[in-house]
Amino acid sequence: MKLESTVAASLDAIRAELARTKLSASTMNFIVWIDDDARREWVLDRTALLGEKHPSFTLVLDNTGACAGEATVTTSDRDVLSHFTVQGERVLIDVSGSPTETIIEYVSALCPNTVPTVLWWTGARVESRPTFDALLPFASRLVVDSSGGARDESTVRSLAAFARQHAEVTLRDLAWLRLRPWQDMIANFFDDPQLLSELFHIRKLHIESGSEAEALYLGGWLASRLGWKATGRDAFTDQAGNIVRFERVRRGDARRILSVCLDSDSSWYHGEVTDDPHVVSVWVQGEHARDARLYTLQAVDNASLLERAVLENDAEGLFETALRSVGTLLGG
């Protein structure tokens, strides 16, 4: 049975609630920082789902002011037969107006040091930066979402700079993880050995998306895989010295790509979201024309995206090199 109680936002009150049960199995500490009203519910929903699947101690530091000086402790009851199953403990605590030292005290006192700590930073306010700096040493993994804000470009640029300075922190960006189905679709064009050489005659990359971050990452990924070098903000140079134009058009919902087109010397490789936002039509025009095929967009904005951010490793440094490539493109 799930127990939920709301108490004053104080360490003693929270500890008293937690003492009613004890987490029986824990995979991690999951610290979540929220200071954006608009995304608060989205973040809380994903956080709860993650805690249900992966038993963990979740500490949500809510800087939006929505909790009005209170903390909510969610845990599970022991049953009368001494069987206790805890699917995670969660403390949601109001930290609006709290000094950084107090926030750090919560983290130090409540998070056990026997399991890894993941920090999901959803902060949008510049003034939260000192708290971020103070929380960072606790984290073995940092999860961010550089997409959907008003300043995607500068967010990604500062992320690239951060990654250079903090090689010790495993960094994951949800904006990057959302690209997985698109990367797979694009790679699939060129799985046919007869089309492989086309990859090296790409002259233009055109992306329409509701946020800048996804487009930048997709460009950065292609550049890093194909050996393109950034030439200004809107072009790359391929290994043979040819220019690859990089066009980005802002259209549609935030955090969503609407279409991608790669133009080679002889063909046009298209992927475009259909009327169903979860289905993409993919086709080729020109010399290597192919009929349209449909692909589904999996896990672009659900809890499993966050799960991947927490669990997955960066195989072959794919994200790292793409981020570096984007950093260079943006002059970071």
Place this chain on the structure above:
Amino acid sequence: MSATITTRAGRDGAEVNPLRAGLASNRISDPANVVFFGASGDLMKRMLLPAMWNLRLEDILPADFGIVGFSRSEFSDEDFRADMRKAVDEFSRNGPAKDPLWSDFAKHISYVPGSFNDVAAFHKLREQLERNDRELGTGGNRLFYLSTPPSVFSQIVDMLEQSGLGPSANKTGWTRIIIEKPFGTDLDSARRLQADVSKVFPERQIYRIDHYLGKEPVQDIMALRFANVIFEPIWNRRYIDSVQITAAETVGVESRGGYYESSGALRDMIQNHVMNLLALVAMEPPVSSDADSIRDEKYKVLRAVRPIERARVLLDTARGQYDAGSIAGKPVPGYREEPNVRPDSNTETYAAVKLSIDNWRWADVPFYLRSGKRLARKNSEIAIRFRSIPHRLFGEAGDALDNNVLVMKIQPEEGVSLRFNAKVPGPKMHIRSVSMDFNYGTGFGVVSAPAYERLIGDAMRGDATLFTRWDAVEAAWETVMPVLDRWQNSTDESFPNYSAGSQGPPSSDRMLAADNREWRKI
């Protein structure tokens, strides 16, 4: 192509798509046709076609694929597609099919009507597959799925060979075959079937499916044992007292009375599902995670299982048949009152066996296996009961100490539970048994893929890890044959001997009582 391009050479020397590097994808790389024999049957509608559809939705199917249904019923392609859409609407875990995805998927589905002994129909099937290769780009790769009564397995394999659909005739791609359980009805028939199948298909191309092995918690058994250092040192006769493996169902035989009459619990569950669980629990650590390393170890331990001597069948086994009773407060009929069941049936709906494994790790550790229908609760689990502590420190309170038990829960709950003893808070030394449970949550918004999806996908990839190799099938039959022989040749006058909704027949309890042990409550 530019001379400085960053392509890499693959194993065969061909250039590799550089965009694939590091891009984890579940997609099956080879284009392929999947042919379902018995395509008008219930399994196709409930499980197999919904599994293919879900693989498509998850983008796991290759872009170039074909699905061909084959059975006796007369359908046009359009009729068959319409029937399959209804099946998806009703049974897919992703809900009703939607356009345009369904229309796109349906283009890949075709149907060939015919009898399983009609070579002309198999020639038509070959023409369809060749057409798919040309029009859908399926590349000559073929996976045949035998979802038919076992009595026609050999016939289908023979027809495949006669019509040029066998692996030796396929010069452009691979040919694999999935065979549903039961693989034979006894040791002799299993050997005959193996002889027939192996005349056409090499062992590496035969995928004997046991959908139990596709379940997540079954795969977790290996993770628990071999991804942790703390269990393996005590995973032996020195620390383990006994092992109980339970596969209990609340359902009866329902519409399968005709099949079940010639099968029974020993053939239907113990010989395959439960023996596979035993193998996973008892095998030695494999040298690697590849299919043959794991299957080598499973075979070795099954070979070490001591067949029950004829004289001990009465002592080391128990059989039962359910009588009328109630499940969850609802009255249910007895087995002999079920459709297509003889009123004097001698078929067991409950089987329990005690097995011993003759090797250094497990000598003298009994493995108690049981499976039954219409039992008190649906519950599949493996319970490892550890030995008693060697010395009692706590006087009288210590008399009540329970043995430690590690339970691997398979269904309906999935997880691990460890029972240990702890002091009750207070001035006196009262010890009480507590259970620490670990459940992997299922409410994550993403439902675990059913076993059939996993297994069909694995067969298309050529990964046989979760399929049973012939040597293991044969070893499992060898183990149960003495029991089967005895049970078939003697009528159990006590039948029906347990009420629906109960824990099973008293004879099963007596079997453990003789060893001073008792079954865990179902």
